[in-house]
Amino acid sequence: LGGLAISGLGVALIGLATSYWMVLALVVFAGIGCSVFHPADYAILSASVDPKRLGRAFGVHTFTGLVGMMAAPGSMILMSSLWGWRAALVIAGAFALVVFAAVFTWGDMLKEGEVSTDSAEDKATETGKGIRPLLNPAIVMLFFFYICTAMVSSGVQTFSVTALVAFQGTGLAAASIVLTAYLVASAVGILLGGPLADRTNRHGLLAAVAMAAGAVMMAMVGAFLMSLAMVVVLFVLTGFTQGSIRPSRDLMTRAATPPGATGRVFAFVSTGLSIGSAITPVLFGLLIDLGHARWVFVAMGAALLLGVATVGIVRSLPFTDAREQGVRSDKAVAE
Numbered sequence: 436l437g438g439l440a441i442s443g444l445g446v447a448l449i450g451l452a453t454s455y456w457m458v459l460a461l462v463v464f465a466g467i468g469c470s471v472f473h474p475a476d477y478a479i480l481s482a483s484v485d486p487k488r489l490g491r492a493f494g495v496h497t498f499t500g501l502v503g504m505m506a507a508p509g510s511m512i513l514m515s516s517l518w519g520w521r522a523a524l525v526i527a528g529a530f531a532l533v534v535f536a537a538v539f540t541w542g543d544m545l546k547e548g549e550v551s552t553d554s555a556e557d558k559a560t561e562t563g564k565g566i567r568p569l570l571n572p573a574i575v576m577l578f579f580f581y582i583c584t585a586m587v588s589s590g591v592q593t594f595s596v597t598a599l600v601a602f603q604g605t606g607l608a609a610a611s612i613v614l615t616a617y618l619v620a621s622a623v624g625i626l627l628g629g630p631l632a633d634r635t636n637r638h639g640l641l642a643a644v645a646m647a648a649g650a651v652m653m654a655m656v657g658a659f660l661m662s663l664a665m666v667v668v669l670f671v672l673t674g675f676t677q678g679s680i681r682p683s684r685d686l687m688t689r690a691a692t693p694p695g696a697t698g699r700v701f702a703f704v705s706t707g708l709s710i711g712s713a714i715t716p717v718l719f720g721l722l723i724d725l726g727h728a729r730w731v732f733v734a735m736g737a738a739l740l741l742g743v744a745t746v747g748i749v750r751s752l753p754f755t756d757a758r759e760q761g762v763r764s765d766k767a768v769a770e
Contacts (some may be wrong), residue, residue: 451464
């Protein structure tokens with residue numbers, strides 16, 4: 436609730452700002468509000484949803500977030516053209532406050548988080564607290580996994596159009612259609628990936644196969660000149676495979692998270708998304724500036740292969756289901 440109120444108020448006030456420095460301060464203010472969403476939402480979902488349906492819950496959650504991101508540019512442009520950019524920002528901020536009111540009114544159906552199952556002795560020490568859960572090798576590898584996936588998703592959304600025009604000779608309008616097809620396929624993959632994740636415990640294998648397939652297809656786009664139809668097919672398949680791993684990715688992270696540490700762990704691994712997105716402009720922008728647009732796609736494929744490697748390391752660890760391990764430890768203490 437605090438994040439919704441702060442981010443909504445910050446965005447709305449940007450529309451009323453009278454100087455650049457006011458805008459800068461309000462952007463930071465709104466960003467502070469947004470910073471709580473990823474750790475909070477996953478903690479709430481993990482505590483509120485039946486584990487047997489959690490893959491679908493993560494899938495729907497991620498899907499609606501993607502839909503919002505896709506709708507934002509068009510809706511903001513439309514409102515700006517009708518009423519001006521200031522009014523558009525005020526309306527966007529007010530919408531967040533409407534969501535705040537809805538959550539405040541009906542939020543009692545949600546559970547705010549898990550209760551740590553650490554023993555009394557553990558709670559008196561640092562076990563299950565602070566940064567200790569973040570030092571779990573599986574969590575560290577998943578952090579790098581998030582970086583790899585963010586590099587690809589950010590790279591496709593930000594640089595694929597430019598790279599397609601420069602290397603494949605695709606027209607600007609056609610390249611934009613390719614990107615749109617990728618995003619739609621990714622959204623469909625997220626929705627279908629949720630039920631699939633609920634039907635299996637081999638989430639690492641699913642993620643590895645999907646990422647390996649995506650790596651091959653991205654490398655093909657960078658290796659060969661091909662027709663627009665083939666480019667569309669490869670992008671659609673890559674988007675679908677990468678979307679389908681999102682629920683499995685989240686379930687892998689949850690499985691490696693000790694009870695009571697969901698917020699911290701998801702906050703930590705979600706930082707990998709920001710880092711991956713920050714690396715992308717530097718690396719891919721440099722490749723395009725140097726005239727090596729084809730290597731943008733090769734680099735995306737390499738990032739996906741690195742993601743496969745991180746999943747392989749997680750799967751090779753002797754025991755990564757920290758939740759079940761925590762339950763076993765508590766039972767042992769009780770006995």
